[in-house]
Amino acid sequence: MKQRLFTKNFTLLVLGQISSLFGNYILHLALSMYVLEATGSAAVFAGILSVATVPTILLSPLGGILADRADRRKIMVALDALTGLSVLCTAVLLSGENAIAAITVLLVVLSVLGAFETPVVQACIPQMLEGDHIIKGNAVVNQAASISYLTAPLLGGILYAVIGLKPVMYASVVCFFLTAFFECFIKLGYQPGTDQGSVLSMVKNDFFSSIRFLAEERPDIMKMLFLTALSRFFVMGVTLVGLPFIVRTVLGLDAKYYGGAESALAVATILGSIAAGLLTGKLKSGRLSFVLAAIGICIVPSGAVFLFSSGAVFRYVVNVAAFCSMQAAVSIFSIFAVSMIQQNTPDHLIGKVMAYTAAITMCAQPVGQMAYGFLFDRFRETVGPVLIVSGILVCLIGLFSAGFFRRVDEIRSSAGED
Helix, strand or coil, X not given: CCCCCCCHHHXXXXXXXXXXXXXXXXXXXXXXXXXXXXXXXXXXXXXXXXXXXXXXXXXXXXXXXXXHHCCHHHHHHHHHHHHHHHHHHHHHXXXXXXXXXXXXXXXHHHHHHHHHHHHHHHHHHHXXXXXXXXXXXXXXXXHHHHHHHHHHHHHHHHHHHHHCHHHHHHHHHHHHHHHHHHHCCCCCCCCCCCCCCCHHHHHHHHHHHHHHHHHHHCHHHHHHHXXXXXXXHHHHHHHHHHHHHHHHHHCCCCHHHHHHHHHHHHHHHHHHHHHHHHHCCCCCHHHHHHHHHHHHHHHHHHHHHHHCCCCHHHHHHHHHHHHHHHHHHHHHHHHHHHHHHXXXXXHHHHHHHHHHHHHHHHHHHHHHHHHHXXXXXXXXXXXXXXXXXXXXXXXXXXXXXXXXXXXXXXHHHHHHHC
């Protein structure tokens, strides 16, 4: 009997993700606007966000171990309930005197909880689905995240302007509790571990067994992990730093143009996720190198347009089109790459491996942002060559990785025959 994609478990997971992500987006938007208004400094909020990401990076491996050791359904319910309680307590205790400190503590707490939740959610997908449905499932979850990202800032901004910070926080609390409610009805198989010994010894054994799996048994998964992180380095650096810099500083256009570009990128991400679902079964892992190369090809026109005399609006249109094409290609590559890692990792290790994926890609993002921040600042009068060289480098990485992706395809084919 052919398995359905939208099983009861997966439907509940997607509904929970939509509610949780929407709550997260409106919360972070409201908090950022409040801090900017209270301090008048973007650097202060950037510093708070940087501090808040550290626990996620450091604790993700522990989150992966927990995902493989405990009942995943109970973990998700507990973490979303704790998230809702944390926001609720902060909203109740928030005052003008302690606002910045309270928001900082809240973001750190949310970062800690996120370090444990992300590996659990990613480990649940291959437990709920099989085969190519894993790719389609990841595409659906990615679409849910993109739709939330597209709608939440608009609604969150309106709510914040009309009713203020605390009501938005209470609205996000409802979202988190609703997510926990959906997750209560998910049914997942769970077998308690039989290992004896202290918690420290179990953590140590789990950590080294997962490292040994990646380094010795399946180094192809480790390489895929680093390729995903490398693509994140270039794409996030170019998008998060380059796009606002180009629109506002280089082209001298106002905020509405940047807002339009951000909305277009969100739509491109959704379209890329839909395309990934449609390409399931048609796009073999051996051809992922071409998708990676396409990311680089899409970057080149955004830089090439600065080599010729043209108006600011024309350059803006070319850049938005190039960045949207790149974003769609990144969505396809990321969904297939993550799905490949999930499909080739044993269930007792998948939480830890997905935790490493999240931690490494999370590290790559700020490094890329800092690198491109320096490059665009240093070459602000000649951004074209920076973008062109970046595109060529990504394209070359994709082409040179063709042999690796073919070997991955062969390994998967031989495993299927066995």
